[in-house]
Amino acid sequence: MKSGLGFVAAVNLIIWSGITLYLFVLDRRLKKLEQRSGMDVHYEK
């Protein structure tokens, strides 16, 4: 195994964590907005 692979994997993991974190934050904010406008009934818990 080449030595650089660990580094590439780490960078990838960080990027992916960033993306998923962003998606989670977005999810929460949308849920709040939906609750405020009273249209969360149709959506998941």
Next chain:
Amino acid sequence: MIYKILLTIWMNLIIAAVFLYVEPAAGFPGEVSRILFFHVPTAWVATLAFFLSMIASCVYLITRKVNADFLAQSSAELGFLFCFLATVTGSIFAKATWGSFWNWDPRQTSIVMLLMIYGAYFVLRSAVPDHEKRRVFAGVYSILAFCTVPFLVFVVPRITNSLHPEDTLNPASPGMDMKTLIFFLGSLCAYTGLFVWMLRLKVRMLRLLDREQRAFRSNF
């Protein structure tokens, strides 16, 4: 909620495994083949998204339910994003294996064509001020564009020969060992899950926006 956390863990697991656990596929120089675990799923998701967008457009034109158009629009936007990612990853892969970023391989030609069609689709959406008309036009354009795709599939390969590896990463081919296959399919699933997640977020956003406009209207 739980499936999103599972998806995140699964995604990270796949990345770690792809770089650190799986051996590079035979027939490619060095570690190059590892990008295929990302390139193929993005291309797959792009295809799925565009297809979904076309179906949703048809549904909108028949039923005139706004939700169908939200789905069509979100799906087209995500498809564009994934298509772009597939182009970039494919281009990097091409540089490493064939020596140039771009050489108008049939696959590259068709992907550019798709990017152009959906680029035009977004331009059309932004150019029609009336909401309902915009939805109808976008739906009509996407169906019309979809009708030209078979020609592209039929015509383009006649022009140049493909260098695109067809069999090396075909799950059915015997060249792929068990370990690679598992993580390859795992990656496909993870990407599809991610697409579904993003799609729902986008649809919810559009709904909220629409809702807001309606609420504003009923204040009168």
Next chain:
Amino acid sequence: MHPTKSGRWITQTVSSTYLSEAVAIWFRDLRSEFRTRYAVNSILMFALTTLVAVSFSIGSFRIEESERPFLYAVLLWIILVFSALSGLSRSFVKEQEAGTMDILKLSARPQAVFLGKLFFNLTMLGALGLIIVPAFILLMGYKIKFPGCFAAMMVTGGLGLGAGTTLVAAMIAQADARGALFSALSFPLLLPLIITAIKGSERAAYGISAAGWPEVKIAAAYAVIMITVSLLLFPLIWEE
């Protein structure tokens, strides 16, 4: 049709077909065009200036003999496609600008409007081809081994060009930013046709055995499919 208390009748619509109505729209467009030269001037001037520019900068000896069939086919189709894109949206855009679009919507069936406009666009393309193609062949010294196949390629290619752009023209006429939008929307749809037409023209010029004229068939199929799909979709964008 419906007798009323004063004994009047709604004027009967007798023996009217989509085709006869389409022809009425086609002839009206031709008549207007003949009087104003609104579309034909812009298309032809665009085509002629491009042709002159190409011919002036390349001439008839710059490109090697062996490369000519292919490169000339590329140049010819680029000239044809882009001059068509510069003017084919005019027939719809003009209706919109003159404020006659609504009156057409009120009086004609959508399919008849589509066919009428398609016929008009094909007439424009025919005129364009009749002038530009011979001029190109003469100016550039384009030698064609199979003139019949070449002509068939031009005709089917032109048909496809008209078929693929008419619906888009109807859409952009009702949108903002009309001029630039037309090429942007049409080009991706036309790409398979252009590739086919270039290949077919090259083959006809080379004189490679063109058994069955495959490219001509593909272009014809393209035209047929686009016209059918457009006929089905046109009422959606025409009627509110």
Next chain:
Amino acid sequence: MCTLKVTGIGKYFSTTILFKDISFELNSGDVVAITGWNGSGKSTMLRIISGLVRPSAGQVEMFCDNKPIPKKSRRRYVGMVAPALSLYDELTALENMEFFCRVRGIAYDRKSCFNILERVDLVKHAEKICGTFSSGMKQRLKLVQALIHNPPFLLLDEPGCNLDSRGIKSVKNIISDQRSWGITVIASNEKREVDYADSIVNLSE
């Protein structure tokens, strides 16, 4: 016997409401005036009835002899005049009429066209290019265009605009003629035109 039934019509744009919940029903012989301030949606209302604009809510139904007229063939039953509807400027008056006859599938007949032109005093301008017409003459030709197929539903959006006293008289004649067998909807704020009507729908209320 024809009926026009408008139920709960509303038109909204993304952030505004033009009007909502407009309902009325008309039978042959009725003349109704739609009034309202500028921008209250008079023209849009007529465009909705004619089928040019899709309402955001409610529906427009038309019946002739108790048979509903499908939306597809509505154009054969509706004649409309509006400032925004222009005729073809490059054609002569007669050519315009010929075009509308052919496109509507009516047998084109020079003599009957002249008869209609006579109703609006345009006979001597029949062979002139419309681009050279004055706005009053164009308005008269628009009236002709709306009458060419003898529609039972006549929609007039400011029929008297740009017309001189003789033109206004012919509008009056057209409306009283229409009263004898069909439905007329007038959108206007002119007192004179509103007076032709038996009932009034006010969009600004």
